[in-house]
Amino acid sequence: MQLIGLLRSPFVRRVAISLKYYGIPFEHYPLSAFGEGYPILSAINPVAKLPTLVLDNGDILMDSGLILEYFESQVPVIQKLLPMTANDLASHLKVIGLAMMGADKTVQLAYETQRRPEDKQYGEWIERLTQQIKGAFNALDSEVANNSDWLMGEAISQAAISTAVAWSFNQYALPNVLDKQDFPNLVQFTQSLESLPNFIDTPIE
């Protein structure tokens, strides 16, 4: 089984970290979706999206949520990263949604400001993305402050992994958009997760 994509992608990174917590071995192929990586990726996945997961039977999965759903359904209860009761699941999915949208909007803003030529950039779109990013991470900071059991609980959760991965990515990709001082809970929480072995072993690069 091969996980394709650079670990600087929050979607690739959360899958890689989760697979390590699940105890599922995989080969990592650090390919970019751009430049020289694009034709190689397109030949594997017609949509050229990352992450792309190639299963041992040759099936191709994409979208980090769908990839994680596939594995979450297979692992024993003790290794699951999502809770099983409806109320707990809803509160974890709420947090994961905020984290993934924060990451998604960060990607969009990075593409808009770092890939599109400056004279073709769209100011209103940049402003909208910036507000959406602030909205997502402000809400996540409050979630961390409220310190519900999704933080770590008895074991690490997908909500915790996705929150830390999304915040680390935002700071890596767009270090000047959000002021760290406005997100003290996220900063502290992410620091504690980034010091765990499975995070250290899966660095943004």
Ligand SMILES: N[C@@H](CCC(=O)N[C@@H](CS)C(=O)NCC(=O)O)C(=O)O
């Ligand atoms: N919702 C998707 C988002 C994946 C995504 O946007 N990946 C980016 C890399 S960070 C990508 O494939 N970019 C190339 C493209 O969109 O064409 C997921 O969770 O996997």
